Structures are given as C-alpha cells and as structure tokens.
Amino acid sequence: MSIKVFKDSGSKGYDLEILDPSATVQDYLDALNNFIDTNMSSPCRGCDECCWERIPLTSVDVFKYIETSSKELKLGSENLLLEFLKKYCYIYVEGRVVDISLGFTLEGACSFLNQTQKICSNYLARSLVCQSFVCLESSERAQDLRSQLVNTGMDELVRLWLMECQRHGQKPFTHEAHRPCFNISDYPLNGFSNKKNYSQILIKDICSGDLWKKIYVGK
Ligand code: SF4
Ligand code: SF4
Structure with a gap:
C-alpha cells in the first residue's frame, strides 16, 4: 500500500497520507476507491448534484475519453484532440488564464449526465475530478492534493491545445474569452507531460514542496 486513506478523527470526513515516494495518481484513485468500498455503505444517494458543477479536465482524461469513446462520440478527424476539445469541452479564457472543462447543457448539467436515469453515460472514462470525488468532507491536505493534481493535468491539456493549434496553423479557438492574452510559455512541461x-x-x-511535506510520511 503506497497511500493510506482513512477517516479523519477531527471531522466526519477523510484524510490521507503517502507512504511510498513512488506512489502514482492511479494509486491515489485506487486508495480512494478502496476507502469508499470499505467505509461507506452507500457512497452515493444518486442526487446527481456533483454532475452539475464545472468539470475541469486533464490531458490524461481527454486521452481516455478519446480512446474509449471515439466511435460513440463520432470523432473522425485527423486531429482527435482538437476535435474533442471543440465539440465536447468548454475552453474559457480570462486574460492569461485558460480553463478547460467538459461541455455542459444550457441548464448547466455535465453533457455526459443521463438526466433521466441520473447516471453517467461515460462512467468508465470519467475524468480525474469525477473519480477523485468522495461524497464526504476532507482534510485540507486531501483537498490540496486533489486540486494540485487536477490543475497540473489541466495545464498540460492547455499546453497540448496550444501546441496542436500551432502545429496545424490554426488560431487557438475558445468557447468564451475575455481580454485573452494567453501564451504557451505560461504552460511549461510538467509531471503530466x-x-x-x-x-x-x-x-x-x-505536489508542491509544502504539500509533500504535509502528506508524505514514509512507511
Ligand atoms: S456522489 Fe454526487 S450524486 Fe452521489 S450523493 Fe454525492 S453529490 Fe449526490
Ligand atoms: S463525467 Fe459523468 S460522473 Fe463526471 S460529472 Fe459528467 S456525468 Fe457526472
């Protein structure tokens, strides 16, 4: 076991610790799932609230969506990444900041939510933010870890989007932009690259150095 997820004695939620420096993001997701299976008799009441929020995407999320669902999603062009981003995502720009999330309906539901049955229509390929959502409170370090993983993965997706547009001689497309002045140099290679x-x-x-000091405890 490289990551321990446990009930947080100070709240009704959960906390976590990393026991092995070679722990991966998949180990993190497995540890959360294991915690849910063993500690939560009903992990979801099926209210579908968590599918009505902004769902930020990482580069790996998009690779997974394309790999598992390109036929269902009717993706056919030469550049699946750009086509997926254009058709199924929402690229929002505010000045230098770029945010890429899953597309949503006019009322604000995730476009993969089956609203009649209240289930995810793309469950096996759901994104990191969906897989790491535990319907409980969590410690500050657990929240920071989740945010840093998702944000770093999204930065890499932004870098790929800009690089692919550049490679195809396209102006970067957006779904909403306010005073855009983004630059690829703001998105250097990172642990997702x-x-x-x-x-x-x-x-x-x-992880930032500060967060690592808080979550890594060794074996
Ligand atoms: S996991 Fe989501 S759908 Fe399930 S009870 Fe919690 S908020 Fe509602
Ligand atoms: S991808 Fe699935 S689990 Fe995630 S928000 Fe959308 S419908 Fe919900």
Whole structure:
C-alpha cells in the first residue's frame, strides 16, 4: 500500500497520507476507491448534484475519453484532440488564464449526465475530478492534493491545445474569452507531460514542496 486513506478523527470526513515516494495518481484513485468500498455503505444517494458543477479536465482524461469513446462520440478527424476539445469541452479564457472543462447543457448539467436515469453515460472514462470525488468532507491536505493534481493535468491539456493549434496553423479557438492574452510559455512541461495514463504519473512530481511535506510520511 503506497497511500493510506482513512477517516479523519477531527471531522466526519477523510484524510490521507503517502507512504511510498513512488506512489502514482492511479494509486491515489485506487486508495480512494478502496476507502469508499470499505467505509461507506452507500457512497452515493444518486442526487446527481456533483454532475452539475464545472468539470475541469486533464490531458490524461481527454486521452481516455478519446480512446474509449471515439466511435460513440463520432470523432473522425485527423486531429482527435482538437476535435474533442471543440465539440465536447468548454475552453474559457480570462486574460492569461485558460480553463478547460467538459461541455455542459444550457441548464448547466455535465453533457455526459443521463438526466433521466441520473447516471453517467461515460462512467468508465470519467475524468480525474469525477473519480477523485468522495461524497464526504476532507482534510485540507486531501483537498490540496486533489486540486494540485487536477490543475497540473489541466495545464498540460492547455499546453497540448496550444501546441496542436500551432502545429496545424490554426488560431487557438475558445468557447468564451475575455481580454485573452494567453501564451504557451505560461504552460511549461510538467509531471503530466508525455504521460498517457495515471499509472505513469508520480504524485511526488506534481505536489508542491509544502504539500509533500504535509502528506508524505514514509512507511
Ligand atoms: S456522489 Fe454526487 S450524486 Fe452521489 S450523493 Fe454525492 S453529490 Fe449526490
Ligand atoms: S463525467 Fe459523468 S460522473 Fe463526471 S460529472 Fe459528467 S456525468 Fe457526472
């Protein structure tokens, strides 16, 4: 076991610790799932509230969506990444900041939510933010870890979007932009770069030094 997830004695929620410096993002997701299976008799009441929020995406999330669902999603162009971003995501720009999330309906539901049955229509490929959502409160360090993983993965997705647009001689497209002045140099390589799945990404490579000191306890 490289990551321990446990009930937080100070709240009704959960906390976590990293026991092994080679722990990966997939280990983190497995540990959360294991915690849910063993500690929560009904992990979800099916209210579907968590599917009505902004769902930020990482580069690996998008690779997974494309790999598992390109036929269902009717993606057919030469550049699946750009086509997926254009059709199924929402690229929002505010000055230098770029945010890429899953597309949503006019009322604000995730476009993969089956609103009649209240289930995810793309459950196996759901994003990191969906997989790491535990319907409980969590410690500050657990929240910080989740945010840093998702934000770093999204930065890599922004870098890929800008690079692919550049490679195809396209002006970067957006779904909403306010005084855009983004630049690819704001999105350097990071721990997600050149990685295709979560088993390849070390948490240590993503965490800030401060957060690592708080969550790494060794074996
Ligand atoms: S996991 Fe989501 S759908 Fe389930 S009870 Fe919690 S907020 Fe509602
Ligand atoms: S991808 Fe699935 S689990 Fe995630 S918000 Fe959308 S419908 Fe909900």
